[in-house]
Amino acid sequence: MVDTDPRRRIPRTDRLLALPEVIAAGERLGQSTIRAIVADAQSAARSGRMPVAEVVPTIIRSLAPRAASSLTPVLNATGIIVHTNLGRAPLSDEARQAVLDATGYVDVEMDLESGRRSRRGTGARAALLRACPAAEDALVVNNGAAALLLTVTALAERRPNASGAAGLGEIIVSRGELVEIGAGFRLPDLMVTTGARLREVGTTNRTHLDDYARAISAATGCLLKVHTSNFRVEGFTAEVDIASLRGLADEHGLPLIADLGSGLFVPDPALPEEPDITTALEAGADVVIVSGDKLLGGPQAGLIVGRRDAVETIATHPLARAMRTDKLTLAALEATVTSARNPVHEALHIDVDELRGRTDRLATVLSADAGLGDLPVVAHDGRVGGGGAPGVPLPGWALELPEALAEPLRLGDPAIVTRLHQGRCLLDLRCVPETEDDRVAAAVLAAADRLREGRDDPEPRADHLGEGRDGLGEEG
Numbered sequence: 001m002v003d004t005d006p007r008r009r010i011p012r013t014d015r016l017l018a019l020p021e022v023i024a025a026g027e028r029l030g031q032s033t034i035r036a037i038v039a040d041a042q043s044a045a046r047s048g049r050m051p052v053a054e055v056v057p058t059i060i061r062s063l064a065p066r067a068a069s070s071l072t073p074v075l076n077a078t079g080i081i082v083h084t085n086l087g088r089a090p091l092s093d094e095a096r097q098a099v100l101d102a103t104g105y106v107d108v109e110m111d112l113e114s115g116r117r118s119r120r121g122t123g124a125r126a127a128l129l130r131a132c133p134a135a136e137d138a139l140v141v142n143n144g145a146a147a148l149l150l151t152v153t154a155l156a157e158r159r160p161n162a163s164g165a166a167g168l169g170e171i172i173v174s175r176g177e178l179v180e181i182g183a184g185f186r187l188p189d190l191m192v193t194t195g196a197r198l199r200e201v202g203t204t205n206r207t208h209l210d211d212y213a214r215a216i217s218a219a220t221g222c223l224l225k226v227h228t229s230n231f232r233v234e235g236f237t238a239e240v241d242i243a244s245l246r247g248l249a250d251e252h253g254l255p256l257i258a259d260l261g262s263g264l265f266v267p268d269p270a271l272p273e274e275p276d277i278t279t280a281l282e283a284g285a286d287v288v289i290v291s292g293d294k295l296l297g298g299p300q301a302g303l304i305v306g307r308r309d310a311v312e313t314i315a316t317h318p319l320a321r322a323m324r325t326d327k328l329t330l331a332a333l334e335a336t337v338t339s340a341r342n343p344v345h346e347a348l349h350i351d352v353d354e355l356r357g358r359t360d361r362l363a364t365v366l367s368a369d370a371g372l373g374d375l376p377v378v379a380h381d382g383r384v385g386g387g388g389a390p391g392v393p394l395p396g397w398a399l400e401l402p403e404a405l406a407e408p409l410r411l412g413d414p415a416i417v418t419r420l421h422q423g424r425c426l427l428d429l430r431c432v433p434e435t436e437d438d439r440v441a442a443a444v445l446a447a448a449d450r451l452r453e454g455r456d457d458p459e460p461r462a463d464h465l466g467e468g469r470d471g472l473g474e475e476g
Contacts, residue, residue: 009052010045013038016059025063037062051453061413074415075436075443079396079428081347082386086417088293088300089386090431091332092342095298098335099328108327121330127337128305132265134281135288137311139304139320140333144291145190146323147302148259151287153194154317155255155310156221168196169221174207174240175200176233177226181387187226187259196221206238212248222255223248225285227275229261230387246284255310258285262388263296263303270348271295271389277305286310292329294386297344298336299329347431348384352395358429358437359397365441366399372448376400380419382430398426401444408447416443 016022016038025034041058044050050058074086082088091099102108111118119125121140128138141147156169171191178200180186188198199220201211212223223245242258249256264276274295280288287310292301302323304314314320336342356377363375380398383389401418406425409416414436419426432440 006052007046010042011055013042016042016056019056019060021060021063029063034063053453072415074410074417075440076431077416077427077429077440078419079380079382079394079398079426079430080385080419081344081382081394081431082294082384082388083431084386089297090343091299092297092336092339094339095332095335095342098331099299102327102331106327106331108330120324124330124334124337127334128303131337132277132281132305134278135305136308137306137315139311139315140292140325140330141302141304141320141323142325142329143300144259144261144289144302145185147289147304148187149190149194150302150317150319150323151257151289151304151314152191152196152222152224153319154314155257155287156194156196168194170197170199170215170217170219171222171224172199172201172212172215172220173224173226174202174211176202176204176207176237176239177224177228179226179228179230181230205233205236207240208238209240209244209248212240212245216248216252216254220252220254222257225256225258227258227260227262230390232390242280242283242285249284249286255286256284257287257289259289261291262294262384262386263290263292265296268295268348270394271384271392273392274389281306287314291386292333292336295344295348295384295388296336297342299332301325301329301333343431343433347382348394350396350430352397355429356397358434359399362427362429362437362441362444363399366444369445371452372402378426380426380428382428394430396428396430398428401425401427402451404451405444405447408450409443412443412447412450414439414443416440 013035017034022034022038038059041050041055041062044058045052045055076083076086076090107118109117109120124140125138128140129135132138141150152171153168156171178186178188178198191198197219199215201207201215225240225242225245242256245256248254258280260275260277260280262274264271264274266278267276268274277288277290285306287304287306290296290303292298292303296303304311359377363377366372367375376399377397378400380396381393382396383394384392398419401424403420403423403425406418406420409418409425416427419428427440427444429437429440
């Protein structure tokens with residue numbers, strides 16, 4: 001009997017390592033890296049995830065553009081702007097250039113005029129204060145969780161607890177604001193690692209000023225207000241605003257901390273219910289905490305802005321050294337804050353008619369050339385993502401493609417991540433730069449060709465599309 005198993009045709013390792021392209025790659029990459037790429041391609045062919053004929057081309061593609069990093073640039077066609085699984089905010093051209101300029105020696109902690117050491121990140125701090133005049137001082141740490149941890153540790157004064165021993169003061173927070181964000185990370189768990197005790201007040205859906213007032217004691221260290229950025233409670237609800245908490249904090253001499261999450265400097269008409277830094281500070285927060293890589297559109301960072309004495313107390317705490325950020329982040333943040341626009345802002349405020357026109361043109365090209373028949377353009381609501389503006393739709397449009405195209409689009413060049421919904425592959429251009437439209441069209445054509453070739457191949461192919469939904473795994 002003739003053995004027709006196509007896996008028998010998978011090239012041997014020694015033959016693959018002898019390919020000219022593989023030998024040439026050895027001048028840039030270590031042998032362990034090259035052998036791993038070869039083994040991965042062979043394994044994919046054995047399991048049916050890749051046609052045997054694709055083993056050599058895949059290895060060559062993997063080696064040719066391969067850099068030191070394993071991260072693959074992707075085009076975000078999900079309609080989710082701040083997509084956590086795709087690195088949250090894409091940087092502006094100015095921020096990218098700033099990062100490149102900062103990769104060498106820079107005056108990150110040096111005053112070139114005097115030749116002496118200076119405060120770290122003075123440029124980023126100055127840019128933040130110009131963008132937010134309501135703030136008296138600012139501090140940048142490595143992410144939002146670090147900002148919260150450092151702030152509550154530094155500002156919750158040590159006071160006698162119930163047993164009479166000194167300890168970190170209690171943190172009073174509404175029970176409805178004890179948030180869990182992405183990957184099972186819970187803010188309460190973070191805060192108790194400081195040694196502080198959380199004093200929960202109110203109920204899940206309703207908290208009143210009296211609840212805070214009754215909880216305050218000699219053991220209280222601070223009042224904490226957390227924006228529930230990744231979920232919404234509707235119906236019979238009540239919460240206490242910052243202005244009301246300010247009066248209570250003054251009465252008892254307590255610091256008031258507001259963790260807003262997303263990072264708007266001022267109100268945005270597109271997101272009328274999303275809190276902003278300026279309003280929170282003007283309402284009376286001593287410090288406001290936000291992330292740099294969400295609606296601000298910058299790099300991963302935790303921003304702490306507010307009253308000068310409060311920020312100085314935080315900046316001089318011993319933990320601040322462990323949480324400080326690097327020169328590349330400071331450079332990108334400064335460039336983001338000083339620039340007029342960035343990709344997040346542009347995607348949030350995109351002209352819907354222009355988006356429809358781009359999507360229509362793409363549909364016309366592909367319907368004529370891809371062999372997929374007429375491809376419909378459908379209404380599609382985008383989302384902020386990253387835990388911002390939960391449930392707020394961003395009206396737009398998407399091209400409806402066959403569901404089976406999602407995988408070859410992800411694995412193509414460029415890699416395109418779409419949204420799978422109700423058996424459809426939806427390609428939303430909201431977060432794709434218009435200059436990439438031609439590449440998107442070419443990528444869809446190539447993916448359609450690969451899909452047809454895969455169907456013609458007699459070897460078994462594993463279908464992994466059911467393992468996850470493209471674009472829907474994003475978390476806050």
